[in-house]
Amino acid sequence: MSAKKVVNRARAAAPAKRVRRVVAARARGRVGSSFDDFLHETGDYEAVKSKAIKRVLAWQISEAMREGGLTKAEMAKRMSTSRSQLDRLLDPANDDVTLSTLARAAEALGREIRLELA
Incomplete structure (x- = not known):
């Protein structure tokens, strides 16, 4: 799954403020090493x-x-x-x-x- 699709799904599921922070970090080249990292960044890891x-x-x-x-x-x-x-x-x-x-x-x-x- 592409990073864009992951971000779009996160936008639908997570509060906008957290998503904007993750998207901004990705735009600066600070991409997490795994989907688990992404879920930790958005605060959704435990729920998922x-x-x-x-x-x-x-x-x-x-x-x-x-x-x-x-x-x-x-x-x-x-x-x-x-x-x-x-x-x-x-x-x-x-x-x-x-x-x-x-x-x-x-x-x-x-x-x-x-x-x-x-």
């Missing part, structure tokens, strides 16, 4: 990282359900929760998930959660 982690978790749970032949109704029953709660867990855009919900999903799938501070 959080959404990416949630998307991966939702995909992993969906894949484990598919591999195990579990329907959403069966999975919700194993988790002792509602189908709508499971739908929220599997929704990649919904990043408001608790550790206890993830733990119940992992247990229902015969898996475990691994977390670490880096």
